[in-house]
Amino acid sequence: MKHVLPYQDIEIGKKEQVTQMFNNIAVKYDALNTFFTLGIDNHWRRMVIKELSTFNPKYILDIATGTCELAMRMTELQPREITGVDISNEMLLEGDKKIRKKGLDHIINLKLGDGEKLPVPYNYYDAATIGFGIRNFEHPEIGLREVYKALKPGGACVILELSKPENFPVKQFHNFYSKRIMPFCAKVVSNDVNAYKYLPKSVNAFIYGKEMLTLLEKVGFVQTRLKEMTYGIASIYIGIKPK
């Protein structure tokens, strides 16, 4: 796995750069997400909820919760508790505003923290999710080991991440869109062009498909499986912590 950095010309590590980048784009994050994915990201999050529903989770951990889009949807599953963790304070502040506005603050609690050193109890959660987050980790394997520890035996890890379509013509269109159209539009609508140049580069450098399942298995998860969505532009990966 190659390391791709949002800002090539500053000498701080990936974790600090990623935190800075999400702090910069937090206020516009939701709107830009919808703009760049034409709203398909919401369909992908709905698919995560569908997968989660089969586990009937009561205690859920949402790592890299950001502005809480996924965490808020999870309330449909009527869990007792959702804990959202994120390394970017600004993203959490945006999430917190939305949670309070919808009166969901009695179910969702937010913690500032690193997914590679989770500020949560171990063997506690029925399910843990990471939505579009693991690709940004400095050490994804360490992050997954933390997820494993946080889950109860029998608990489910559900990861939603961008992946790479492999078939003509979606592959060619996806390349053109992410390398040309997205950075061009980002210049016009975003306050951080580097963030939207980093996005396609980080997808390109990150593992996907069977390689991701192999990593989950290396960490100890069993019954791993993946579900490709929208011709492979995004994928859901599932693994279970053995009982």
Ligand SMILES: C[S@@+](CC[C@H](N)C(=O)[O-])C[C@H]1O[C@@H](n2cnc3c(N)ncnc32)[C@H](O)[C@@H]1O
């Ligand atoms: C693309 S956003 C996804 C937010 C949300 N899950 C969603 O579905 O919209 C990625 C999030 O991952 C967070 N993140 C990146 N590295 C992290 C880490 N090491 N620990 C916790 N959060 C991290 C970022 O701060 C950002 O909020």
